[in-house]
Amino acid sequence: MQATVIGTGYVGLVTAIGLAENGHEVTCVDLNAERMERLAQGIAPITEEGIEDALRLNRERLTFTTDYPASDLYLIAVGTPERADGSCDLSAVEAVARLIEETSPGASVIVKSTVPPGTTARLQDEHPTLRFAMVPEFLREGTALADNRQPSRLIIGTTDATFAKTVEQLFQTTAPVVVVDPTTAELTKYAANSFLAVKISFINEIARLADAVGADVTEVAHGIGLDPRIGSAFLRAGAGYGGSCFPKDIAALTTLARTHETTLHVIEAADRTNEAQLDYVLAKIRPERGMRVALLGLAFKPGTDDLRDAPALRLAERLEQLGVVVVGYDPAARTLLDQKPTLEEALRGADVAVIMTEWPEMKAVAPELLTRVMQTPRLIDGRNCWQYVDAPAGVAYEAIGRPGKEFSNKR
Numbered sequence: 001m002q003a004t005v006i007g008t009g010y011v012g013l014v015t016a017i018g019l020a021e022n023g024h025e026v027t028c029v030d031l032n033a034e035r036m037e038r039l040a041q042g043i044a045p046i047t048e049e050g051i052e053d054a055l056r057l058n059r060e061r062l063t064f065t066t067d068y069p070a071s072d073l074y075l076i077a078v079g080t081p082e083r084a085d086g087s088c089d090l091s092a093v094e095a096v097a098r099l100i101e102e103t104s105p106g107a108s109v110i111v112k113s114t115v116p117p118g119t120t121a122r123l124q125d126e127h128p129t130l131r132f133a134m135v136p137e138f139l140r141e142g143t144a145l146a147d148n149r150q151p152s153r154l155i156i157g158t159t160d161a162t163f164a165k166t167v168e169q170l171f172q173t174t175a176p177v178v179v180v181d182p183t184t185a186e187l188t189k190y191a192a193n194s195f196l197a198v199k200i201s202f203i204n205e206i207a208r209l210a211d212a213v214g215a216d217v218t219e220v221a222h223g224i225g226l227d228p229r230i231g232s233a234f235l236r237a238g239a240g241y242g243g244s245c246f247p248k249d250i251a252a253l254t255t256l257a258r259t260h261e262t263t264l265h266v267i268e269a270a271d272r273t274n275e276a277q278l279d280y281v282l283a284k285i286r287p288e289r290g291m292r293v294a295l296l297g298l299a300f301k302p303g304t305d306d307l308r309d310a311p312a313l314r315l316a317e318r319l320e321q322l323g324v325v326v327v328g329y330d331p332a333a334r335t336l337l338d339q340k341p342t343l344e345e346a347l348r349g350a351d352v353a354v355i356m357t358e359w360p361e362m363k364a365v366a367p368e369l370l371t372r373v374m375q376t377p378r379l380i381d382g383r384n385c386w387q388y389v390d391a392p393a394g395v396a397y398e399a400i401g402r403p404g405k406e407f408s409n410k411r
């Protein structure tokens with residue numbers, strides 16, 4: 001089959017590669033000419049495991065252009081950023097739908113962008129010559145290609161059985177296929193992300209209580225996770241969630257709910273807890289004017305250089321408002337305040353180091369390095385990634401919801 005993917009961000013690019021891997025001829029369209037030129041040379045605009053190999057292996061089935069080609073089948077994967085009021089900015093999606101109608105009336109259009117429930121139905125009303133389906137994307141950054149090759153499910157939002165079959169042939173998966181109406185597909189995407197955010201905020205609250213009563217939240221998570229009704233995934237307590245999806249999607253969903261005079265108490269609480277978790281880490285630092293803090297890890301999670309809504313950046317901002325000198329180190333994302341220190345440089349002379357992203361490098365920091373170069377060897381493990389040992393490491397160590405024994409990164 002032939003398909004045209006509009007937008008080459010995370011979702012668009014990874015979807016296009018997946019379709020090419022399935023043997024389809026894919027044209028990728030993006031307004032960013034430089035990005036298209038680089039992609040044509042096999043250079044990816046995002047850091048993602050295996051992406052440049054995949055671009056090379058599938059180059060015969062992938063075309064990159066800034067022009068809108070006529071096509072029978074389009075996938076819309078443009079951004080849907082957050083507006084100042086928390087709602088979802090759909091202007092890019094709407095502009096693309098108009099262009100498709102002008103270029104190829106009668107075409108089939110799959111909405112891949114995350115859009116609020118009701119959007120695809122509205123697009124269908126506004127563009128009756130086009131045929132719309134909504135197929136949400138569940139990939140995670142850092143494991144995007146693997147997630148794309150082995151999705152947990154394929155949700156197809158269309159009431160048109162023939163179109164649903166086309167979508168199935170396009171994505172070719174052995175995962176369960178759920179065919180629903182577009183609005184249900186849209187809500188499924190938001191419900192999935194909100195539920196995961198709730199799980200994280202839930203365990204972060206338990207972590208604060210664990211600190212207060214002297215219990216170990218990692219063991220609590222293990223203990224409750226063994227119940228298959230709860231499940232062990234997404235129960236890692238820490239400095240809270242960030243990234244391009246959870247904060248934005250929760251804002252969009254709660255804002256939409258309010259326009260329908262519905263309050264999503266649990267989901268709003270997850271968001272507030274996530275904010276409070278940053279205050280909690282801040283309080284552990286005991287910030288003072290002139291103090292020097294090393295943030296170890298800036299990306300919103302390991303395996304990516306993505307700084308969007310990264311808790312480390314939000315924490316850095318708060319610390320700087322309090323007159324604290326912040327030095328950030330990240331193995332991939334190196335853009336904070338244009339500083340590009342090495343790990344050792346970041347630690348040198350610091351009063352406190354705070355692990356904000358659980359990169360393997362952070363797990364392997366030698367306690368000797370902390371005692372040698374820091375002003376005071378104090379470590380706050382905002383991702384609970386160091387392990388217990390018997391021997392004291394000589395480092396004042398504090399985690400999130402784990403009792404104050406001596407820790408080290410060596411078992």
Ligand code: UDX
Pocket residue numbers: 137138139140141142193196200233234235236237238239240241242243244245246300301
């Ligand atoms: C998420 C969803 O997982 C994915 O299905 C959706 O398509 C996009 O949003 P992503 O944003 O790439 O993916 O990252 P994810 O691995 O879900 O982590 C999100 C945030 O939650 C990170 O900041 C991470 O550090 C945090 N997190 C995750 C925790 O704090 N604890 C956990 O147990 C899991």
